[in-house]
Amino acid sequence: MSEMNISGKVVQVLPIQQGTSKAGNPWQKQEFVLEQGGQYPRKVCISLFGDNVAKIPQVGQDVMLSVDIDSREFNGRWYTEIKAWNIVHTGAQPAAPAPQQVATAPAAAPAQPQPAPQAGAADDLPF
Template identity: 55%
Template sequence: MANELTISGRIVSVLPLQTGTSKSGHSWQKQEYILDTGGQYPKKVCFSLFGDSITKFPLQVGQDVTVSIDIESREWNNKWYTEVRAWNVTYASQQPQLQAQPPVAQPVPPQPQPAPQPQATGELPF
């Protein structure tokens, strides 16, 4: 039975998009991100999104996220390489405004003028 692993933090870097072609001739793309876990003992973790997940979960520097991950190690030439692959991203409820817009001043509506009061002489105002 596999455990679901998640990691939370803020995206601090987006690395360049990597693309290529597999041995079977299929094109692939991989995007790596650096997540800072924050807290008293912050850690930086590099994780990756593959293929359609890159557009499914658009990420930018400054976003707070929780990432569901799989960790896998592979051996190549007697060296071991570990990869952290994300398969789901949950965005924090309050995202920083990445491109803050200045507030737009709203025009103040004119105040209604009071209706003229009839004169004490008994004359009508029209």
């Protein structure tokens, strides 16, 4: 398979997963979500395995990834996974938290609560 590259901004880092293979070898996997720019931004879930987990980028970082795409069948259904094997930080680093300042002016009025999204909204997709 030829080398494939994907670039974008990291928008979420998922918890690390660990276990032991059937052969008794320990394994670890961590996934993160990359948002690709453009008129219609797309989000892609990317996996890192083994020692590559140490290369996990932070939320807000712009990266270019070298990836392999793999599909496998289980019980008549196909599952596809995108596995990164190289990560290059290409630009924006995550913003450092702003230092807390002592308020010298009266406190602002509390923010109005946001209404809860309605059931069946576009964000409630089952996948």
